[in-house]
Amino acid sequence: MDDWALPGFTEMGSLGEGGFGRVVLARHDESAQVVAIKYLYARFAADPRRLAEFRHEAQILSRVSGPHIARLHQFVETPQGAAIIMEAVHGISLKEILGRQEKLEPEAALAILKGSLLGLAGAHAAGTVHRDYKPANVLVTREGQSKLVDFGIAVLAGQTGVAAGTPAYMAPEQWAGGIATPATDVYAATCVFFQCVAGHRPYEAEQTEVLRTLHEYAPIPFGEVPEPVRDLIARGMAKDAAQRPSGAAEFVTELEASARKAYGEDWERNGWHWLAKGAGVLVALSPLALLGAGTAAAPVIAGGGVAATTGGGIALGLKVTAAVAAVTAAAVGTVVVVNADGDEAPPQTTTVAxxxxxxxxxxxxxxxxxxxxxxxxxxxxxxxxxxxxxxxxxxxxxxxxxxxxxPDSYPPQREPxxxxxxxxxxxxxxxxxxxxxxxxxxxxxxxxxxxxxxxxxxxxxxxxLTKGEPIPTARLFDNVDGTADRMLMLEDMLFDAARPGDCLADAPSSPEHLPARAMSDPWSVTGDTVLQAAPTANGMTFYVYGSVLGYPRVCDPTQVTVEFRHLLHLLSPGVVNLLGGTQGQRTKVDNVGAFTITTPEKWSLLSGAPIERYLVTADQCAGGGTQPFHCAGVVFSDNSRADPATPPYEPGKPYNRSTGPRPCHSIGAPGETQGAPTLQMKELRPVGTKRAAYEEWRLTCSGGGTVTQRVWFLPKTRLVIVDEWNTPGLDKILEEAQWN
The missing domain is CATH 3.30.565.40 (Fervidobacterium nodosum Rt17-B1 like)
Structure with missing residues (x-):
């Protein structure tokens, strides 16, 4: 049946159908977030080739992320069918814009090209070539961003493939099924840019073979575009891939230099300003904006209008978490989660997430x-x-x-x-x-x-992460591996840390000691060593092959965690530094009402107004203030309590429980006020065993500075958690919260 649907989601409307399946707008029941779901037609679920192609699309999407790529949230494969859950973008396709306006001002076309090239750059950095860059796969938002969608025929860089793509934008090497490289995408993007500024495609023909000949041999028609962008066209559409920019990131650099030289430092702002009125009207008039998502999340799927093909998105950027996947799995079977997460950057910025x-x-x-x-x-x-x-x-x-x-001498055998x-x-x-x-x-x-x-x-x-290098277990410690007496000291700590019921809690019948090189000499056929270790938030977790110590084989491996404070004399100085000195151990439990959290001893939980409590994390307060809200820390707000002076928090808006603007305390400017909010991210994040709706806002202060406001909202408990100080370790503290 082709009407199979994922449990836990309520469909809000159809966004189109294609050769592989259908795309719908849906609301996640638990979080109320809106996503686009692409379903593989059920009749293809038993077709290995079709299923593999659909799965391949999800795998490619899982490799790429970033603010200029419509993200994959989850791939689900069950006996009933397969589905890709995607971000849905509140915008409209470049194809729709060109269908209404035919030609764009060069600054506007450059602004759109830049954003989508940054999307390509993210894909290229992940080793992926899109292979189907075209106007239908570029979405333009009212906020001044362009995003890339639909990786249905993408391949890994360096792979060959069939001559797949959209003929009007295919590079010469793509026609021949040659090696796909980032330069292949640069060619297609340049063809689309040509169309934006010239009002027509660079080559046009009714017969496919004629079009192939034109792309392979015809001169580049750069004379038909404004003079300041001719060099970009000539470079990007070079017949020889080696003569083009090597990838989208390099092309962005050239684009920005050319744009500044031709149109001034404000070229990008002017381009988006030119687009804002026309594109904004198109988004507002799109029938997809009327499907019930509201002004904050009205979606558009690649291709524009209702006749979507594949891919799609939504401005909320929901990350479907493992907990949601578990619920889905319980209802429908195996769920394969391939979350791909990337922060939304503010408009007109190339800041890396x-x-x-x-x-x-x-x-x-x-x-x-x-x-x-x-x-x-x-x-x-x-x-x-x-x-x-x-x-x-x-x-x-x-x-x-x-x-x-x-090994060749022992190949896998079939089971009985x-x-x-x-x-x-x-x-x-x-x-x-x-x-x-x-x-x-x-x-x-x-x-x-x-x-x-x-x-x-x-x-x-x-x-x-400071060097981008792995640290083997032996290098976590200072002169322990290979030194028998220091290894014995560590062995004693492992026994002391064992809990009742653990393998190491009772003495073995034939006790042995850890080998002096227990961290470096391979012990098993898989190359594991007798003793392996990894740091957690509060201690070092060890994985010990207990049979070496005389315990039964069922103890291989057993797990023991030792607090950092017991290990400081054995850890390497470099690791102690990475861990933050003596680690400021979390030794205090604070009850914030619905749950308790474990925080550093120096943090203080203070009461403010009746609706707010403040977890103060620093001794100094902004501007010399003495009130809790002047101080670096976290706000816990009871959204069930409200009065005219303290209106409730509204999801989809920045946190502000007062009738006036919120001060900019977190940047040391209490006299300035917050405004011009830009939603940078919206997803689900864990608070203990539950999931909170998480929003991240960028607010511009009246003096020009910016505040990043992070908000967690738990609808059932009506609790709001607000952080404007980039509080260190807060995410981990909330993840480890214990519900009362």
């Missing part, structure tokens, strides 16, 4: 076995080379395991029931801050070749 850490899914079938498991990937580092090194290190425990586990071995991984993020990222992979093999319970191993990964 802060680092994001995503839990993704990788599936593949190999020679004699298959793999389906979780892995961790980061995005948003300013240093892209470091980001690549980090992601390579995060994937290494899986890549090495899959490549080396089955005829099935093949199934390899999988679970991934858990143990610590995440601006200096350290630690992850643990639990790797298992479902196969009777390794006993009734299959094979199992564990591998932590610790990353120094």
């Amino acid at each position: 802060a680092m994001k850490v995503d839990l993704l899914t990788r599936t593949e079938k190999l020679d004699g076995f298959d793999y389906n498991g979780k892995y961790v990937r980061i995005s948003g580092l300013k240093d892209k080379a470091a980001e690549e090194r980090v992601n390579k290190a995060l994937m290494a425990p899986i890549d090495g395991w899959l490549a080396g586990f089955w 029931d005829g099935d093949i071995p199934h390899m999988k991984t679970e991934a858990e993020i143990l610590r995440q801050d601006d200096k350290l990222l630690s992850v643990v992979y639990k790797r298992s093999i479902d196969s009777v070749q390794f006993g009734n319970h299959g094979g199992f191993s564990i591998r932590p990964v610790v990353i120094d």
Whole structure:
């Protein structure tokens, strides 16, 4: 049946149909957020080729993120069908704009091109080539942004493929099914830019073969565009890919230099101003804006109008979390989460988003076995080379395991029931801050070749984010690995930290000691060492192969966490620095009403007005003020209590529980007031075991400075949490909250 729908979502209207499936606007029941869902037609669910192509689109989307790309939230594959849950963008396609206005002013066309090129640059940085850049796949918002959508035929950079794409914008090498490179996308983007400023496509023909000949051999018609942009056209549409900019990021640099030279420093502002009136009217008049999402989230799907093809989005940028996925899984079966998260940047900016850490899914079938498991990937580092090194290190425990586990001398055998071995991984993020990222992979093999319970191993990964390099377990410590007496000191701490019921809590019948090189010498066939470790928020978690110490094999591995304060004399100085000195241990519990949180001892929970409580995190207060709201900290607000002077908080707007404007205390300017709000992000974030609607706002103060306001809202408890001070560690503190 082609009317299969995901439970937990209420459909609000159709956004179109295509060859693969249908696209609908839907509201997530738990969070009330609006998304676009692309369903593969149910009749294709049993077609391996169609299903693989649909899954491939989701996998490509999971690799890319950023403020100029309409994001993937979740890919769901069940026995009933498959679906891609996407961001829905409040805007309109460039195709629709050109259909109404035919030709754009050069500044306006350059502004649109810049934003979509930044989207391409994000894809290129993730090793992906879009291959189908065209007006229908560029969305323009009223806020002055352009976004790239629809990665249905994208491939990894360097791969060859069939001659796929939209003929009017295909590069010469693409016609021949040659290697796809970022320069292939640059050509298509330049063709679209030509169309924007010339009023027609660079080459036009009724027969496809004639069009191919024109793209491959005809002169570049740059004489038909304004003189200041002719060099951009000539560079971007060069027949030889080697003569074009190497990728979208390089092309953006050239574009900005040409635009400033020809149209002045305000070229981008002027371009968006020119577009604002016309494009804003088109968005407001779009029938899609009337489907019930309201002014804050009215969607547009690629292609414009109702006759959408694939891809789509929404300005809310909801991240469908693992908790939502779990609910869906309980109702419909297997759910594959491939979250891809990227911050929305303010209009007219190229600022790189802060680092994001995503839990993704990788599936593949190999020679004699298959793999389906979780892995961790980061995005948003300013240093892209470091980001690549980090992601390579995060994937290494899986890549090495899959490549080396089955040697030629021992290939995988079929199971007694005829099935093949199934390899999988679970991934858990143990610590995440601006200096350290630690992850643990639990790797298992479902196969009777390794006993009734299959094979199992564990591998932590610790990353120094200041250098973009992994830290092996041995380097977490100072002269412990290889030094017998210091290894014995650590061994005693492991025994002391074991809890009742743990393998290490009772002495083994035949006690042994950890080898002196327990952190570096491989012990198992998977390359694991006897002792592995990774930092968490409050201590170091160790994974110990207990059988080496004389415990039964069921203890392989066992897990023990030792508080940092017990380890300071054994940790390496560099790691102590990354951990923040002595770690300012969280030793105090604060009750904020609905839940309790564990905070550093120096933080103070103060009462303010009846509706607000303040968790003050610093001794100094802005402007020398003495009131709690002058001080760096977090506001906990009861939204169920309101009066004329303290109106309730409204989701979709910045937090302000007063009738006048909010002061700019967090930038040390209490005399200035906040205004000109720009929504930068909207998603779900955890508060303990629940999920809060999270919004991030950029507010311009009357003196010109800016405030970033972060808001968590829990509708059922009516609790609002507000942070304007970039409070360190707050996300982790809220994640670990204990509900009363």
